Amino acid sequence: MLRVTEIFHSIQGESTHAGRPCAFVRLTGCPMRCVWCDSEYTFTGGERMSVEDVLGRVRAYGCRLVEVTGGEPLAQAGAFELIARLCEEGYEVLVETGGYVSTAEVDERAKIILDVKCPASGEAERNHWPNLGRLRADRDEVKFVVADRGDWDFTREVVTRYDLQRRARAVLVSPVWGETDLRALAEWIKESGLDVRMQLQLHKYVWGAEARGV
Numbered sequence: 386m387l388r389v390t391e392i393f394h395s396i397q398g399e400s401t402h403a404g405r406p407c408a409f410v411r412l413t414g415c416p417m418r419c420v421w422c423d424s425e426y427t428f429t430g431g432e433r434m435s436v437e438d439v440l441g442r443v444r445a446y447g448c449r450l451v452e453v454t455g456g457e458p459l460a461q462a463g464a465f466e467l468i469a470r471l472c473e474e475g476y477e478v479l480v481e482t483g484g485y486v487s488t489a490e491v492d493e494r495a496k497i498i499l500d501v502k503c504p505a506s507g508e509a510e511r512n513h514w515p516n517l518g519r520l521r522a523d524r525d526e527v528k529f530v531v532a533d534r535g536d537w538d539f540t541r542e543v544v545t546r547y548d549l550q551r552r553a554r555a556v557l558v559s560p561v562w563g564e565t566d567l568r569a570l571a572e573w574i575k576e577s578g579l580d581v582r583m584q585l586q587l588h589k590y591v592w593g594a595e596a597r598g599v
C-alpha cells in the first residue's frame with residue numbers, strides 16, 4: 386500500500402522535461418525539513434491506495450510521461466514497486482527525490498531527478514552522497530536549489546568535485562521561489578563557466594505558487 390497526497394495531470398514544470406504533459410503521483414511524507422520547502426502539505430495526511438489503484442488513475446490520463454514525486458517518494462517502500470510497474474507498462478518514468486534515500490533499488494528504467502541539498506536548506510548534512518555515483522549521463526539529472534551566494538559556492542564545489550557535468554544528463558540550478566536574486570544567480574552561473582542549466586518552476590508561473598493538483 387501507498388500513502389498518496391495527490392494524483393493529477395499537468396505540465397512538467399522543472400528539469401529538461403519542463404513543458405511536457407505529465408501525470409504526477411505525489412506520495413505523502415518526507416523525513417527532511419528544508420526551510421524553504423514548498424510542499425509541506427505532503428508531510429501528513431494522504432489517502433491509502435494500492436499500487437493497482439494508483440496505476441488505474443494514471444492509465445486514465447492517457448499520458449505516457451509519469452513523475453513519481455513527494456514529499457520524498459522513496460521514503461515509502463511501496464514506491465519502488467509502483468515505479469517498477471509503471472516501467473513495465475512502458476511509461477517514461479521520472480522519479481524526483483530529495484537525495485536523502487538511496488536510489489540503488491529504483492528500477493533502472495526510471496529516470497532520476499536527484500536533489501542535492503545546499504546549506505541554506507538546513508538539510509545539507511543529510512545528502513546521501515553515494516547517489517551521485519549512481520547517476521547515468523544519458524538520463525539522470527541532478528538539481529541544486531540555490532538560496533544565496535553560499536549555496537552557489539557549495540553548488541560549484543560539488544559539481545566540480547563529483548564531475549557532475551559529465552555524470553548527469555543535466556545539472557539543474559533552481560532559485561528559491563520569491564527569495565533568490567534571479568539576476569545575481571544568472572551572473573554567478575555565467576561567470577563560473579560551468580555547463581549548468583538555470584531553471585524556473587514553470588508550473589508556478591502558469592497556476593501560481595500555491596496551486597495544488599494542477
Ligand code: SF4
Nearest residue numbers: 415417419422456483
Ligand atoms: S526534501 Fe522536498 S519535500 Fe522534503 S522537506 Fe525538502 S523540499 Fe520539502
